[in-house]
């Protein structure tokens with residue numbers, strides 16, 4: 001005899017595929033949803049249902065948006081000479097929250113993973129080339145992080161861009177000691193980078 005009703009089991013199975021949710025926590029989520037007022041669970045369901053229908057990828061930058069181009073790409077007051085290259089959309093959100101970058105973005109759609117032989121074709125390089133070919137961009141800022149995959153991706157992107165668009169300056173976010181940290185607690189690689197990218201004060 002089936003102990004868990006099929007509809008509940010289906011939901012738990014689906015939920016447990018989400019990041020950070022195992023079968024037990026998925027069951028807890030499902031039980032919580034059952035306790036919600038009906039209107040709220042319907043609204044959640046509708047939101048998930050409409051996600052695919054109403055959300056687009058911006059054809060200029062690759063961001064999730066319900067308009068194409070997205071509000072950032074459509075904003076004429078932003079600096080067209082600077083593009084910031086990020087791996088995923090949430091990195092762009094974080095940078096936007098800071099409100100200190102006023103150029104535009106391109107989302108690469110991931111990073112190269114040399115150890116997993118993740119191919120360069122998995123990246124949205126074409127989108128980048130098309131934007132650079134428009135001729136307005138003077139600086140491409142790589143904001144990919146400092147993991148081994150990010151380093152490999154940065155090297156790849158820099159080589160490709162230098163070869164195809166020699167007039168575009170390729171820069172990267174500074175690397176070094178985070179704010180509030182003490183030198184004696186830094187790892188050797190961070191210190192090495194900090195020394196390498198030191199600046200006049």
Ligand SMILES: [Zn+2]
Nearest residue numbers: 058061070073
């Ligand atoms: Zn966009």
